[in-house]
Amino acid sequence: MGASKDEKYHMGSKERIHRLKEQTRVNILDAAYDIVKDEGWQALSMRKIADKIEYTAPIIYEYYANKEAILLELTKKGFMLLAGRMQEAKNKHTDLADQLEAMWLAYWNFAFEEKEYYQLMFGVEMNCCIMDEILPPGSTPYDIAAGPIAEMMGISDPEDDRVCTKYYTYWSIIHGLISINIVRKGTSDEINRQILKDAITGITRSLKN
Amino acid sequence: MGASKDEKYHMGSKERIHRLKEQTRVNILDAAYDIVKDEGWQALSMRKIADKIEYTAPIIYEYYANKEAILLELTKKGFMLLAGRMQEAKNKHTDLADQLEAMWLAYWNFAFEEKEYYQLMFGVEMNCCIMDEILPPGSTPYDIAAGPIAEMMGISDPEDDRVCTKYYTYWSIIHGLISINIVRKGTSDEINRQILKDAITGITRSLKN
DNA sequence: TAATTTTGTCTAACGGTGTTAAATTATTTA
DNA sequence: TAAATAATTTAACACCGTTAGACAAAATTA
Incomplete structure (x- = not known):
């Protein structure tokens, strides 16, 4: 297609090059994610990423300081995704318990x-300790969940220690269940759902006492 | 001391050598654990272990198939230790709720x-999926905890699904809390204790309904 | 005791990793 | 076209897990 021609003639080459660099920055991240998805995070190597984007390894260091920085960027993307999903779910309900x-x-x-x-x-x-620094203010899981929790407890300040405690209780049981499930794939999905729902409603009930 | 002399004269050299080999097997594990404790598990390398036991790296392969086998052995030791601690704690009480x-x-x-x-x-x-294969029967956390849970629920069979569900609820929240706490050292110890106790008593109360 | 076999240990190497410096090629500027 | 700049690669370093072969020490046999 004539896109490249257009770019050549109608655009400042600086911007064109800048956009290309942006693109390879994205490509590196995508390649890394593909490898992680195909072979697991432990199989991720700079040379494999380079292979996938058809460059040699040192090029990657023009875009990311090191391997850790790439993982960090992917982590950031993950947290953004999660925050989006949670916000979306929350917006679908008005009832506090339903929101939670x-x-x-x-x-x-x-x-x-x-x-x-x-x-x-x-x-x-x-x-996950970098979560707070990474995410825009108001979009951490805590920020999203603390509101309904506080309201349900009849507490105005979402930063109140009592709210915080309940939030951690939710988070712990869910993160614990997930950790255990990601490892032990034996346990039936139905039982897990049951545990999850039981736990959530149990904690939710305990909010208004 | 004269021990070595005695060994030389009064013992079959086969046994003596066997004992020495047993010792280096232990030394390898100890060295590995020391490194992990000092520099973290990611810093553990075969060459570092070799350095610590004053051998060269290939020697280790006379005792362990590979690095993974060493980690596995340490994991096994960890599970044994945990099982012991839990059993010990249980034995200190007669009341079921106290035991839990x-x-x-x-x-x-x-x-x-x-x-x-x-x-x-x-x-x-x-x-942790290998837990069941690693531990002697009756000493997994499940085996230790399921008894009191079942009894409290008025269920005779500790393998009952309802018992299993409650066990996972306990485990999830505790493992979740721990995971989160190992990472986020910010949260105060007091709050954590509070969450933990709340959660445990909450679930325990829910057993007899 | 002398020769031979076995055992223990090390050296050297392979293919892999993350990362850096220097050389090389391509592109832009004058 | 020549010089300067940018993009990309090659080569290397230091590490990793692991294996094969050389070597020396010990035990066994003759």
Whole structure:
């Protein structure tokens, strides 16, 4: 197609080159994610990424400081995705209890639908401590969930310690269930759903006491 | 001391050598654990182990098939240790609820006192699926905890699905809390204890309904 | 005791990893 | 077209897990 010709003649070459560089930056990330998806995160290597984008390995260092930076960027993408899913689920309901259930179910679904992301975010090198720095303010799972929790408890400040405690209770049981399930694939899906729902409604009930 | 002399004269050299080999087998494991404790599991390498036991790397392969086998052995040791702690905690009480609380507290304490083991067992490569094959029958956390749970629920068979579900609920929230806490060291210890106790008593209460 | 076999240990190497510096090629500028 | 700049590659370093072959020490046999 004539796109490249148009670009050559009608655009500043600086911008064109800048866009191309942006594209390879994206390509590197995509290639990395493909490899992780195909062969697992442990099989990811700089040379494999280079192969996939048809360059040699050192080129990648023009775009990312090192391998860790690539993993970090993927982690960031994962957290953004998760935040989106949770927000979306929340928006579908007005009832507080429904919101909470929907949000945690969205979290649960994300963990299995985007298993590679979830492992990168929580499993592998446990870099979920950077979550707060990475995400735009107001879009961490806490920010999304704390509102309904506080409201249900009759507490105005979502940063209140009591709210925080309940939030961690939710998070713990769900993250624990997921960790255990990602490993032990034996347990039936039905039982897991049951545990999950029981736990969520149990905690939710305990909010208004 | 004269031990070596005695050994030389009064013992078959075969046994002496066998004992020495047993010792280096242990030394390898100890060296590996020391490195993991000092520099983290990711820093563990065959050459470093060899350095520590004052041999060269290939020697290790006389004792362990490969690096994975060493990690596996350490994992096994970790599970044995955990099982011991939980059993010990259980034996200190007669009341069922007390037993459950003590066991899960022991689990919690183990995770932080033996952080390296716990990470090896659950964090790193998630090889807790081999738990059942590794441990002697009757000493998995499930085996230890299922009894009191079943009894409290008025169920005779500890393998009952309802017991299993409750067990996973306990395990999930505790494992989740631990995972989150090993990463986010920010949260105060007091709050964590509170969440843990709340969760345990909450689930325990739900057993007899 | 001397020769031979067995055992223990090490050296050297292979193919792989992340990463860097220098050389080379291609592109833009003058 | 010549010089300067940018893009890309080659080569190398230091590490990794692992294996094969050389070598020396010990045990066994003659």
